[in-house]
Amino acid sequence: MISINTILKEVLNMSDKSLPSPFWVMVRKEISEHIKSWRFFILMGLILLTTSGSIYTILSVIRDNPAQLSANNTFLYLALFTTSINNLPPFITLIGFLGPLIGIAFGFDAVSSEKNSGTLSRIFSQPVPRDYFINSKFAGAYIVIILLIFALGFLVTGTGILYIGLLPAAEEVFRLFMFLIFTAVYIAFWLNLAIMFSILFKQPSTSALSVLAIWLFFTIFYSLLVQFGTHTFLPADGFAAQQVTIALSRLSPDFLYNELVTVLLNPSIRSLGALSFEQISDTLPSLLPVGQSILLVWQDIIAIVAATLICFGISYALFMRREIRA
Amino acid sequence: MIKVTDLVKDYKQKRAVDHLDLTIKKGEVFGLLGPNGAGKTTIILSLLGLTEPTSGSVYVNDWNATSEPLKVKRIIGYLPDNVGFPENSSGFESLIYTGMLNGIPEKKAAEKAAGLLKVIGLEDAGYRKTKTYSKGMKQRLGLADVLMKDPEIMILDEPTTGIDPKGIQEFLRLIRNLSKQKGITVLLSSHLLHQVQRICDRVGILVDGKLLAEGNVQELAEKLSPGHKGRIIVKAEPITDDVIRELMNLPDIGTIKKENGHLIIEGSSGLLPYISKTLVYRGADLYQISSKEYSLDDIYQHYFEGGAEHV
Structure with missing residues (x-):
């Protein structure tokens, strides 16, 4: 653990001579607490176990039987993240599922545990502005999450390079980067939501259950509800039903994220909704350049970033207004 | 050193502090006594600028605690009621952390923490994880934590709760000695008078947010009866x-x-x-x-x- 601390010191203290700002001292403490926690190891283990299965299957297919992959898939490394073989969910689905769990696990007791253990009032009596606390809670957890996500992404790509022996194309690298960045933003949304509940509820278990309930609602029930709703009120196969379904689904952060990363990692997706025959009739079935893919999901990006910021804003406001009675 | 003038603090249900005036001189050990819910903690929080008074003013060392809390917190060491430390760090690490939050470079903070652990008698236990500590050890570590910033004022909220009688004696003597050696002004709150009267230069009795009487023990006895x-x-x-x-x-x-x-x-x-x-x-x-x-x-x-x- 000493080595981790030394590395953190190197990274966070720009130079030895100048004093580290209290904020970075606090962030550093957050990071080291997260990294030393059991929670972190369990999540790491969970993610590595589930994703390695999926990645391994795809890699062996690519090496031994590439014909099994669809013919127009020119981007092998993107396929690594998106293809589902033998009913094993692809990497993006797994991360979309487990990512929120990381955020929730790092945030659900961020404030309440400090309050309950009596460390909060001690920190507040130190000469640091009050918002340093909530900011460092977020920043500390978020730095760990970003490192985790990028490490995971690079690990998969690296394994791919070792296995396949080809280098990823620049466009692939760029798309992967975007994918990792927005995954981190998506997890930040859940982190902020969890931090918000940790301020609202005194009991960490209550807050964990509430966030998990929201998460389950959006990942499982929401899409069912939307389909059920539209099918009861609108003719089943109509264009209107489809539009309404998509519009309603986009209220779910889970749906937004899946749409976003699917488009980012699949250059062959050209549209998010249904296209009429006139629209398709003269198009060439080519792949979209990165810029166009991003343009396609621009509203999703905005929505996810906005939701993340709103959650943080609410947490911040709640926290600053709270009476600090032990 | 501390000057509270006409302080009022209302919560939704009740008035916690009711037109309170209080002056504490430099180097003095002042005991704030009162039953639970008398408003002791509220007064302490307003001294630290952690709660906003409904009306009235709180000055610490000529700084308004409400509008300049950072300056005030630099010179006040606060030991809260039920103090806690990060469970998975040692007491030593916690002290260094507090030192660094107060702008002390890590190396110096470590030296200081080691010295303070000796003062409070936790030379050995100080390097164990704090979750193994007894309540009394936590309180002593809390005192060291307060001393990390070289405070001019120490505020101790119910410092004796949960310690055994012998521990209380030692702990209070430690506070008194520190105050007299280093000239630290001490404000300590308690609901147990007989424990506190021995080490206080002056005490104030607080009931329902009002200061009924203040003075040294004899004066108080005369004033009150x-x-x-x-x-x-x-x-x-x-x-x-x-x-x-x-x-x-x-x-x-x-x-x-x-x-x-x-x-x-x-x-x-x-x-x-x-x-x-x-x-x-x-x-x-x-x-x-x-x-x-x-x-x-x-x-x-x-x-x-x-x-x-x-x-």
Whole structure:
């Protein structure tokens, strides 16, 4: 653990001579607490176990039987993240599922545990502005999450390079980067939501259950509800039903994220909704350049970033207004 | 050093602090006494700028604690009620962290932390994880934590709760010594008067957000019970009305009551010779005479039961 601390010191203290700002001292403490926690190891283990299965299957297919992959898939490394073989969910689905769990696990007791253990009032009596606390809670957890996500992404790509022996194309690298960045933003949304509940509820278990309930609602029930709703009120196969379904689904952060990363990692997706025959009739079935893919999901990006910021804003406001009675 | 003027703090349901004035001089050990819910913690939080007063002002070292909390927090060390430390760090690490939050470079903070662990007697346990600590050890570590920033003022909220009696003695003596050696002003709150009166230069009694009295222990006793200097219990035979009348004529004597064969006389122990002389002179056989001074504890108890109506 000493080595981790030394590395953190190197990274966070720009130079030895100048004093580290209290904020970075606090962030550093957050990071080291997260990294030393059991929670972190369990999540790491969970993610590595589930994703390695999926990645391994795809890699062996690519090496031994590439014909099994669809013919127009020119981007092998993107396929690594998106293809589902033998009913094993692809990497993006797994991360979309487990990512929120990381955020929730790092945030659900961020404030309440400090309050309950009596460390909060001690920190507040130190000469640091009050918002340093909530900011460092977020920043500390978020730095760990970003490192985790990028490490995971690079690990998969690296394994791919070792296995396949080809280098990823620049466009692939760029798309992967975007994918990792927005995954981190998506997890930040859940982190902020969890931090918000940790301020609202005194009991960490209550807050964990509430966030998990929201998460389950959006990942499982929401899409069912939307389909059920539209099918009861609108003719089943109509264009209107489809539009309404998509519009309603986009209220779910889970749906937004899946749409976003699917488009980012699949250059062959050209549209998010249904296209009429006139629209398709003269198009060439080519792949979209990165810029166009991003343009396609621009509203999703905005929505996810906005939701993340709103959650943080609410947490911040709640926290600053709270009476600090032990 | 600390000057609170006309402080009022209202919560939704009740008024926690009611027009409170309080001045604490430099280097003084001040005890804020009151039952639970009297407003002690609220006063402390407003001194640290952690809660905004409804009206009135709080000045610490000539800084307004409400508008300049950072300056104030630089010189105040606060040991909260139920202090806690990150469970998976050692006490030593926690101290370094506090030091760094106060702008002390890590190396210096480590040296200082090691020194303080010696002062509070946790040289060995200080390097273990804090989740293994007893309540008393946590309180002592809390004191070291407060001292990390070289405070000019220490504020200790209920510092003795949960420590065993022997530990309390040591802990309070430690506080007193530190204050006198380093010239630190100390404000400590408690609901247990007899523990605190020994180490305080001055105490203030707080009931329902009002400061009923302040001063040193003797002053307080006089202020709180003018004329009620003590009780004298006499057993003598026979006691006639004449005797009682004569006793009433003695100076500085309060009421006289007859209670199952005893005379209960209000007055100080200085009256004992006069009373005994009077009785003997009047031909009564004196079997027992004793005086009981009101201890501050009695007075304190009396106020807590009766609330503010006695003022």
